[in-house]
Amino acid sequence: MCQKKFDAVAQRRLPELIAFTSSSVHFIDCVNLEYDVVIIGGAFSGAATALVLKRKRPQTRVLIIEKAAEFDRKVGESTTEVSSCYMTRILGLTHYLGHHQLAKQGLRLWFSNWPDQPFDDCVEVGSRYQSRLSGFQVDRAKLDSHMLELAVQTGCHLWRPSKVVDCELNNGKGQRVNAVVDRSDLSATCRWIVDATGRAAMLARKLGHLRPNNDHPINAVWARFTGVKEWDSYEWRERFPDYANRCRTSREWATNHLFGRGWWVWIIPLHGGDVSAGIVYDNRIFKFPEGPSLGQRLHKHILRNPIGREIFGTAHVIEGDVHALSMLPYHSEKVCGDGWAAVGDAAGFIDPLYSPGLDFCSYTSYYVADLLAGSLAGEDV
Known part of the structure; x- marks a missing residue:
């Protein structure tokens, strides 16, 4: 000008x-x-x-x-030890992250063999004790x-x-x-x-x-939920005592993952009580469920999994906070x-x-x- x-x-x-x-x-x-x-x-x-x-x-x-x-x-709500080190040691965000975001307790991976498998019979992979190098669960906005x-x-x-x-x-x-x-x-x-x-x-x-990376054709759908059950509640300790005794740290603050053929789901807690959950899937192997809306389709898929059914049985999708991306890698x-x-x-x-x-x-x-x-x-x- x-x-x-x-x-x-x-x-x-x-x-x-x-x-x-x-x-x-x-x-x-x-x-x-x-x-x-x-x-x-x-x-x-x-x-x-x-x-x-x-x-x-x-x-x-x-x-x-x-x-x-x-x-x-947006997605990108969970950090690794690398980005956590950058934010705390380089950017100096330790005080902010400690007061306004959640400390993360590593990764937890969940596997099941069939949809009706009992929750306490599913396979869990994760740390028994607290993470030595903490990450964070962040609300990106x-x-x-x-x-x-x-x-x-x-x-x-x-x-x-x-x-x-x-x-x-x-x-x-x-x-x-x-x-x-x-x-x-x-x-x-x-x-x-x-x-x-x-x-x-x-x-x-x-x-x-x-x-674009056409050799890795993955897509993602994610949303925020309310009413998600607590992983470490007293109720669950009563229902699943072996499950409770296997872990000395908090499952609640970890990034929990559900796995199936051609797909995986993330479950990330956010400060304030909302939970981010999303699916990443290979469209050559997995077909995303049909339904009236993306949020309902995502919820439907999660409920098909025995772990997801326990955690998200009474959960609700936050309207207007549902997103999708196709062909993620590039x-x-x-x-x-x-x-x-x-x-x-x-x-x-x-x-x-x-x-x-x-x-x-x-x-x-x-x-x-x-x-x-x-x-x-x-x-x-």
Whole structure:
């Protein structure tokens, strides 16, 4: 946008561009639209990249462009020891995670041979005692919002909600991002563009690098439930004493998995009492049940399993919180070039089994932040 048109918009509408976070309002000098780094996407990967970069090089001028006015809850709710270490030891989120999310007690795997098998006859694989390296069960909407707020507090500018219209990549000569902010067309120039758009993979699609993994055709359907029974209740200790005595830690805080031929189900507790449950299945082997709605179909499948039937017998799907994705795995053949880089799911995704999603976000956000800090400091990267 030319300066004359920009000044006209500014005078007509707002003296300053307003960027909103979940808890505060920040004002951005709308005359200065030149940045060192523009990050497209303000959820975990984008916010973590910004946060690490600003800590490594505080003078870096960073703009985050986030399309959503509010984050929604998404998959990627369970962490491994890798992403937990990144969040606590690198990002410094120990206090936040301890007070606003749940500590995780590892993985538990459940197997059955037939639908009517008694619950206490099913096979359980999991730790007897507490995990030595704790992970977390996270509500991603809350975590993403907190991360973005931290990034803004370090001095990052934020356009939100804002729709990116186009990116102009010119290698080392400078990049340009065109966006719509508050119904006005704005442009920002920068040395580096970071794609943190998740599965949208904006730059991989634009540059022709995106490749689906057709050899691993898995799909996912997930929802949040209320009324899910407790794994460690007194009632269950009375009904299944052998089951209770086998485990000295809390099954409730683990990521519990149900397995069948061509499918598996995750069961993840969330802070506040809701439970996330979802199925991942190979459509060459397994056919997802029919039904009037995705949520009911998912619930129907879970109830066919002897463990699921006990846990979800009185549960209810939270309406409006049901989601589905097809052809989950993909990758970008190139994740970094002169003037651009991709982080998190914008670089690729394989499979949600064992909860590796935030691991990829952790590795890529730290690496890219380190790369950009070195480049902006004049290093040959």
